[in-house]
Amino acid sequence: MLWNNNSNWFWDPWDEFDRMRQSLSRDSFRHSSGFPAINTWVSSDDSVVTTEIPGVDPANIDISVVGRTVTLRGSRRADELQEDESYHRRERWSGEFSKAIELPFNIEADKVTAKFNNGVLYLTLPKAEAEKPRKIEIKSS
């Protein structure tokens, strides 16, 4: 099982209300489970997605964005042991991962930025221009 516990964040009744409202609306946000664990934030302009993938070479992280879906792929290889070496303990993960999450809006794919610091991937995904609220000017006749 993956670590997934919303209740550890400070409980805010309005947040709860927001979540309920969201789950009732058709645009409800859904996240898949599986590795890596992902945290997601939204504002009116963009979404921030973070994940912890320590030890992965940034060159081996593949991020693709289509519509409102973000897919992360990558891999990490286990240490190669010398002839006279052996594992006493082996708890760290190795292998490939692939995970897709869906955001509540379409993403402006060209403007997505990614940084990878100390094993933490931080993505900023701007909302597609077409989905941003627009102010309509009223022309006087």
Place this chain on the structure above:
Amino acid sequence: METTTKDVQKQEAAAKEGVERTRSKRLYVPPVDIIEGRDGLVLVADMPGVDENSVDITLEKNLLTIYGTVEPEIPRGHRMISSEYGIGDYQRTFILSDEIDGGKIEATVKNGVLRLTLPKAEAAKTRKIPVQAE
């Protein structure tokens, strides 16, 4: 047994009896690999969010403690809509056998992975004894 990505779960540290934390942040136990070679041990720990300035390694008698401080990067003006992992510091303590030379421990951090080299003291190194034919 190799750990695949399917089994990964961030493990929160249990508070030691009689010991209370003064920081309100959460504390996690980093997963480690320990590899033994002829000349010593290599200890590798996953500590995402930690760099060379935020990890403390202390050796007191034979207790080796690693502690990583994490300053979470929370986007401003955003609302969290999904939280699949928690963020906090890392701590783990190991008991070293006498054969490790405490004065020669070396540590590096790269991409959130701490790597400690723990060399064996000269006397403890395995020596190959040649057997001579009579």
